[in-house]
Amino acid sequence: MGCKNICYRYKAERIFGVPRYESGHKRCSICEVFLEWDGRHCPCCGYMLRTKPKEGKSRQKMLVKSVKRI
């Protein structure tokens, strides 16, 4: 088992300014790559993917800034 080099097809492009996990990307610690993949497991190696950096309380960032309407 391990990386079968399938993961490159699902490799997530980095979105500038958006944290990896918040952009819906999941990390496979086997393939060591971020994936855009709906499943819980890596399509390549079958290992469980990480979807969040940490469990627990999510700090409320200033996601909801006041929406300015002109």
Ligand SMILES: [Zn+2]
């Ligand atoms: Zn892989």
Ligand SMILES: [Zn+2]
């Ligand atoms: Zn993998």
